[in-house]
Amino acid sequence: MKYLLLIFFLFPGVISMVQGQTKSLPENVVITSEKNKTMVRINGNGELLINVSPKDVIKFKAKGFVRYSDFGAIGDGKTDDMDAIAATHAFANQHLLLVKADEGATYYIGGKSRTAQIRTDTDFGTAAFIIDDTNVENRNSDVFLVNSSLQSFKPEGISSIKRNQEKIGVALPGTCLVTVTNSNIKRYIRFGANQNNGSRQTDIFIADKNGKVDMNAPIIWDFDQITDITALPIDHTTLTITGGRFTTIANRAESKYTYYNRGMAIRRSNVLVDGLQHLITGEGDHGAPYGGFINIGDCSYVTVRNTVLTGHKMYQTIGAAGVTVSMGTYDLSLNRALNVSFVNCRQTNDIDDNRYWGILGSNYCKNLEYDKCTFSRFDAHMGVANATIRNSTLGHQGINAIGSGTFTVENSTIRGGSLINLRSDYGSTWQGELIIRNCIFVPAGGKATSASLIGGSNSGQHDFGYTCYMPERITIENLRIDDSNHKEDYKGPAIFGNFNPKMTDDSYMEKFPYIRTREVVLRKVTTTSGKPLRLSDNPFMFKDVKVNSDKDVLQVRPLSPAK
Numbered sequence: 001m002k003y004l005l006l007i008f009f010l011f012p013g014v015i016s017m018v019q020g021q022t023k024s025l026p027e028n029v030v031i032t033s034e035k036n037k038t039m040v041r042i043n044g045n046g047e048l049l050i051n052v053s054p055k056d057v058i059k060f061k062a063k064g065f066v067r068y069s070d071f072g073a074i075g076d077g078k079t080d081d082m083d084a085i086a087a088t089h090a091f092a093n094q095h096l097l098l099v100k101a102d103e104g105a106t107y108y109i110g111g112k113s114r115t116a117q118i119r120t121d122t123d124f125g126t127a128a129f130i131i132d133d134t135n136v137e138n139r140n141s142d143v144f145l146v147n148s149s150l151q152s153f154k155p156e157g158i159s160s161i162k163r164n165q166e167k168i169g170v171a172l173p174g175t176c177l178v179t180v181t182n183s184n185i186k187r188y189i190r191f192g193a194n195q196n197n198g199s200r201q202t203d204i205f206i207a208d209k210n211g212k213v214d215m216n217a218p219i220i221w222d223f224d225q226i227t228d229i230t231a232l233p234i235d236h237t238t239l240t241i242t243g244g245r246f247t248t249i250a251n252r253a254e255s256k257y258t259y260y261n262r263g264m265a266i267r268r269s270n271v272l273v274d275g276l277q278h279l280i281t282g283e284g285d286h287g288a289p290y291g292g293f294i295n296i297g298d299c300s301y302v303t304v305r306n307t308v309l310t311g312h313k314m315y316q317t318i319g320a321a322g323v324t325v326s327m328g329t330y331d332l333s334l335n336r337a338l339n340v341s342f343v344n345c346r347q348t349n350d351i352d353d354n355r356y357w358g359i360l361g362s363n364y365c366k367n368l369e370y371d372k373c374t375f376s377r378f379d380a381h382m383g384v385a386n387a388t389i390r391n392s393t394l395g396h397q398g399i400n401a402i403g404s405g406t407f408t409v410e411n412s413t414i415r416g417g418s419l420i421n422l423r424s425d426y427g428s429t430w431q432g433e434l435i436i437r438n439c440i441f442v443p444a445g446g447k448a449t450s451a452s453l454i455g456g457s458n459s460g461q462h463d464f465g466y467t468c469y470m471p472e473r474i475t476i477e478n479l480r481i482d483d484s485n486h487k488e489d490y491k492g493p494a495i496f497g498n499f500n501p502k503m504t505d506d507s508y509m510e511k512f513p514y515i516r517t518r519e520v521v522l523r524k525v526t527t528t529s530g531k532p533l534r535l536s537d538n539p540f541m542f543k544d545v546k547v548n549s550d551k552d553v554l555q556v557r558p559l560s561p562a563k
Helices: 054-063 082-095
Strands: 029-032 039-042 048-051 065-067 076-080 098-100 106-109 116-118 122-132 144-146 176-187 199-207 228-233 239-249 264-266 271-274 277-281 291-305 316-318 324-326 330-343 360-371 374-390 393-410 418-422 430-441 452-455 473-481 494-496 519-527 534-536 546-549
Touching (some): 029 082, 054 065, 065 082, 082 106, 176 291, 264 271
Parallel strands (some): 029 048, 065 098, 144 264, 239 277, 264 291, 271 291, 330 360, 393 418, 393 430, 418 452, 519 546
Antiparallel strands (some): 176 199, 176 228, 316 324
8 A cells, every 4th residue: 555645734824914924734635545546535633635546646647737626626616626626736736737627617615724735837727716705714714825845944143134235144055035023123103093013123035045135125124133034945937827717705704804815825936827817796885804815925026917806895994093994905915025016917896996995905025016907006005115017007096105215107097196195104205216207197087186296194293113205306207197177276286295284384393304305307297287287285395305397397386484
């Protein structure tokens, strides 16, 4: 009797928009190869017991792929096929086989706590998947987990790290994704209705076998002390996932911050998702939020292309400050992810329909990109280092970000309240440069409004855990502002919103100084209304900003005499 034993550790989904290095769950899959027929069963502890006959092992390896039906999936849209799906992937992972869904099948996935681990190329094809979240055993049990067989480890000999450091001083077994934490320092101390006490200082970067840091995604914090450090080797081959039509039957849980993570978690570097579709049905007048159907974290070099997603209905709850807040709920979620691109992607709902929350949220990321995308928004909560939006259209929630490096927006149409909104709950900080080229700005999606290009707010009275900066340099070239629909008293669009209405003269004192923009460069900026740009509704705050503009582009209102 021949036994092939393989234990697969399943990883938990993201509980909220903040997460650490993924930890394992003690759920096992046991694969045997006895002369009995191929079958999948569950033992008393809920573990998957998979037997694959020797004859079938030879057949599957000769074909080079396995199908869900090979392990008992029915595909009738009614029978729960989750165990068969998980078993198929477990066997494929062991023998490095491609997984193919059965053409035309509809797989029903109920609420049991079971995760299918994907470690080999997978072709969902034209198959449909129904994910029923109306009665879920574990809301953090991902349906699919794309992970690596490589194991993380803790490098020794690193006691401190500096911002923009080029080498970490130790050799590694190969190129690794390194996560560093100093739990004694708090950053991102949130302000407002969802206020909190901040998060541990964290950074994530790539280092090669000689310890050389990839400076395209540099270290952004000083770590005088390191309380935890983990290195995860990077897979250098690309894992490809194609096709599939997924429909989530939405949960009907209480509307509070109990995030559901019932989709595809990607925890492996070098992954391509191509041609996937995700729809949502069954949303009522209440429900718990989602942490992203595609949830990318603790990895690098991930591309999602030719993919159709859906924004979730927005529900309200009571926030940390005791007032009503709209809960963030996502179909795309990124946490501690580097070099992630979305190419030729769109969403099913109207990007200007404010009943649906913005489709993406991210934290602790570097080098994010939209290219040829039509989404309701781009958002970086707890910082992004370098981001690019090109050839895209963004809807009612527009561009929201804080972070550092260079943020580039080109050949795109932005329909949000501001051209770029610097999130006020994290200090409206961007330590670096904004570049806007060849874009169209439609303020508030064409609703009557007073337009500003750069929005945000910072009173200088709150400690966010870091010095807050406005972009040092803002370059705007060939921008058309469609402000044809405006209020009666409209004075024309402003470069800056009124970031601090109380700062009207030199008597205002900031406990935590907000470092203002040094220079704005304006070239070929036009308005549909015919009104020229203004500096701000609060010109005093920006009186030291150097504006380098074409003739007649900018009209700066004179300062009122100090009272």
